[in-house]
Amino acid sequence: MRFLLINGPNLNLLGHREPGLYGSKTLKSIEADLQETAHLDGVELDCFQSNFEGALVDRIHQAMGEVDAILINAGAYTHTSVALRDALLGVDIPYVELHLSNTNSREEFRHHSFLSDRAVGVVSGFGAMSYELAFRGLLAHMRK
Numbered sequence: 001m002r003f004l005l006i007n008g009p010n011l012n013l014l015g016h017r018e019p020g021l022y023g024s025k026t027l028k029s030i031e032a033d034l035q036e037t038a039h040l041d042g043v044e045l046d047c048f049q050s051n052f053e054g055a056l057v058d059r060i061h062q063a064m065g066e067v068d069a070i071l072i073n074a075g076a077y078t079h080t081s082v083a084l085r086d087a088l089l090g091v092d093i094p095y096v097e098l099h100l101s102n103t104n105s106r107e108e109f110r111h112h113s114f115l116s117d118r119a120v121g122v123v124s125g126f127g128a129m130s131y132e133l134a135f136r137g138l139l140a141h142m143r144k
Contacts (some may be wrong), residue, residue: 001142003038003135004029004067007049008056009077014100023130034131039137053081060087069120069142070095071134078103078113085114094141098134100123 007027010017015026019136031047038045046067048059057078063070070093077084089096095115102125104112116122120141123134 001042001069001139002044002046002067003138004059004063004070005034005045005047005131006056006059006070006072006074006075008073009051011073011075012049012051030128030131033128034135037132037135041083042140053077053083056109057083057087060084060091060093063093064091067093069093069138071098071131071138072096072115073098073100073131074115078115079110080114082114085118088115089118094120094138096120096138096141097122098130098135100127100130 011027015024027049035045035047048058050056056074060070070088072088072095074081074084074097078099088138097113097115097119103113104124113122121134121137123130123137126133
């Protein structure tokens with residue numbers, strides 16, 4: 001089985017950006033931990049991060065026929081990008097939306113997601129652990 005992890009804008013700054021909100025782990029560290037977990041579960045995990053919406057859309061398109069499922073932390077694009085929504089729906093690959101922080105306990109504009117209504121599930125608010133929880137949930141869904 002092959003999963004794709006997509007990280008959106010500013011997630012490359014993890015470990016430096018607002019550590020009180022997002023924690024002190026870097027994205028590379030989170031990805032390495034998740035790749036180890038995936039490996040132990042027999043899943044190949046590809047990781048991709050971009051600050052550019054078009055690059056994220058292109059990577060989702062490339063995933064068609066290449067991956068079985070997607071984990072996505074779209075960052076701020078969660079709340080603004082119809083293009084990411086359309087790309088995810090267009091490739092028809094099951095996905096889980098995830099966030100480090102609890103977006104519903106933050107600013108009002110973060111309360112709406114363009115992705116969640118079609119996601120297999122949504123995990124938020126558990127810091128770096130959100131990635132593992134999202135992975136575990138998606139894996140269980142795919143193994144049904």
